[in-house]
Amino acid sequence: NMGAMENKGLNIFNTSCVLADEEYTTDAAIMRVQSVIAHEYFHNWTGNRITCRDWFQLCLKEGLTVFRDQSFSEDLQSAAVQRIDDVAVLKSHQFPEDAGPLSHPPRPDHFVEINNFYTATVYEKGAEINRMMSTLLGKEKFRQGTDEYFRRHDGQAVTVEDWVAALSAGSGVDLSAFLTWYNQPGTPKLEAKGEYDAAAQTYRLSFKQSLKAHPKYPNLKAVPIPVALALFNAKTGEQYTLQSESLFVNGVKDGVYLFDQDEAAIEFTGVTEQPVVSLLRNFSAPVNLVFDYSDEELAFLIQHETNGFNQWQATQTLLERILLEDHSADTYIQAIQSTLPELVGRDPLLASRLFDVPTEGYLGSRIDQNYAPADIHVKREALLNRLAQELGAFWKDTYLTLDPDLQKEFSLAMGVRALKN
Ligand SMILES: [Zn+2]
Structure with a gap:
C-alpha cells in the first residue's frame, strides 16, 4: 500500500510511483516518480548498508532518506517551491498529528504494532530534524558528517545516537542536544x-x-x-x-x-x-x-526577500489577514505588481505560487469561534474578483508571451506551464 519498498537488490514500486511518460503524465506526477525512485535508491546506503538496530529507530532511516529525497527534488526544480510543498505536507499532516491524541516522538519509546508507526511524525518531522542540523552546519560540514557516518557504520545496524555522534565527529560540532527532538512529541x-x-x-x-x-x-x-x-x-x-x-x-x-x-x-x-x-x-x-509583522513589512518582504520560501510566506500571511481580519488588499496587490515582472522570468513556478489564495478549508481551521463558512466563501470570491480586475491585463500579456515548448530545461517548462494555468 505504500509508495515503494527498498528491498536490497529488488526495489518494489507501486506503479503510480515508477511509470511516467512526458506525453501524458502531469508535471506533479513526474516529480513524484522522480522523488520516490530517488528515495528508494538513497535507501541503499541510508537503510540497507547502514540499517536500524531495532524498529524504534525507524526515523533514523526514514527521516534521513526523506531529507535526502527532498534535497534531490530541490535540485530538479524551483528549490523554493519544493520547500513550499514539503512544508505544506508537514503542516497539514504532521502538525495536526502532533497536536492531537496520536502525538508521539519521532523515535517512539513503545508500540503495539509497528505498522502503525509509518507516520508523518516519523517521516516528515524526522526529515526536519536532519534539515535543522544541516541548516546549522552548512552543506560542507554536513557532508563531512555524513561521510563519517558511512565510514564508521557501513554494514552495521545502528541507532539515532550513532547517527548524531558520527555527524558531530565528522563536522566538529556537538549536535547531541538535537536528540531531544527525537525523544519528545509536540510542535x-x-x-x-x-x-x-x-x-x-x-x-x-x-x-x-x-x-x-x-x-x-x-x-x-x-x-x-x-x-x-x-x-x-x-x-x-x-x-x-x-x-x-x-x-x-x-x-x-x-x-x-x-x-x-x-x-x-x-x-x-x-x-x-x-x-x-x-x-x-x-x-x-x-x-x-x-x-507581529505589520502589513507594510510583509509587503516589503514580498518585494525584497531573497529567500523564495519566506517571500511566499509573506504573501500567505498577508492574504490570511485580508480574508479573516478585513485588512485592505491594496498592500498585497501593489507588492505583487512590482515583484512579478522580474520573477516571471527568473522563477516562473514560484511566480505562480504567489497567487496561492488560502483555501476555505484552511481559513476555517484558523478561526476559533463564530466560524461562518458562507461569509468566508463570499470574501474569498470577492478577493479573487478584485485580483482579476487589478491584474487581468498583466496576466493576459504574460499568458500570451509564455511558451513551455521554447524552454530548454524541463524545470522551466514546468514552471511556465504552471504559471500559464
Ligand atoms: Zn523510505
Whole structure:
C-alpha cells in the first residue's frame, strides 16, 4: 500500500510511483516518480548498508532518506517551491498529528504494532530534524558528517545516537542536544520580538519557546531551534551583513542563530537604518512562529526577500489577514505588481505560487469561534474578483508571451506551464 519498498537488490514500486511518460503524465506526477525512485535508491546506503538496530529507530532511516529525497527534488526544480510543498505536507499532516491524541516522538519509546508507526511524525518531522542540523552546519560540514557516518557504520545496524555522534565527529560540532527532538512529541511555539535602537544602531531580537503539556511526557525540555534569519535595510531594500557574536557564523548575510533556551536574545550591531527582519527563512525549524509583522513589512518582504520560501510566506500571511481580519488588499496587490515582472522570468513556478489564495478549508481551521463558512466563501470570491480586475491585463500579456515548448530545461517548462494555468 505504500509508495515503494527498498528491498536490497529488488526495489518494489507501486506503479503510480515508477511509470511516467512526458506525453501524458502531469508535471506533479513526474516529480513524484522522480522523488520516490530517488528515495528508494538513497535507501541503499541510508537503510540497507547502514540499517536500524531495532524498529524504534525507524526515523533514523526514514527521516534521513526523506531529507535526502527532498534535497534531490530541490535540485530538479524551483528549490523554493519544493520547500513550499514539503512544508505544506508537514503542516497539514504532521502538525495536526502532533497536536492531537496520536502525538508521539519521532523515535517512539513503545508500540503495539509497528505498522502503525509509518507516520508523518516519523517521516516528515524526522526529515526536519536532519534539515535543522544541516541548516546549522552548512552543506560542507554536513557532508563531512555524513561521510563519517558511512565510514564508521557501513554494514552495521545502528541507532539515532550513532547517527548524531558520527555527524558531530565528522563536522566538529556537538549536535547531541538535537536528540531531544527525537525523544519528545509536540510542535514548539516560537515567539519573537524585535527592538531597534536608532541611536546605538543596534537591533535586538528576543525569543521564547514553549510546548503544550503532554500527559505521557511530563518532562518536556527546550529544543535547539536553528533560526535562519536576515535583516534588510527598510529604506534601500538591501540585505545587511549581520554582526553579532551570538550568530553561529558571524559576518554573513544569511545568518543562523541557534536558540536553545526557554528564553534568550540576540543583538546585532551596525544596523544603520530601521531594519525589516526575515525570520525562520526556508522554514528552518518545524515550529509555530509568532511575530507581529505589520502589513507594510510583509509587503516589503514580498518585494525584497531573497529567500523564495519566506517571500511566499509573506504573501500567505498577508492574504490570511485580508480574508479573516478585513485588512485592505491594496498592500498585497501593489507588492505583487512590482515583484512579478522580474520573477516571471527568473522563477516562473514560484511566480505562480504567489497567487496561492488560502483555501476555505484552511481559513476555517484558523478561526476559533463564530466560524461562518458562507461569509468566508463570499470574501474569498470577492478577493479573487478584485485580483482579476487589478491584474487581468498583466496576466493576459504574460499568458500570451509564455511558451513551455521554447524552454530548454524541463524545470522551466514546468514552471511556465504552471504559471500559464
Ligand atoms: Zn523510505
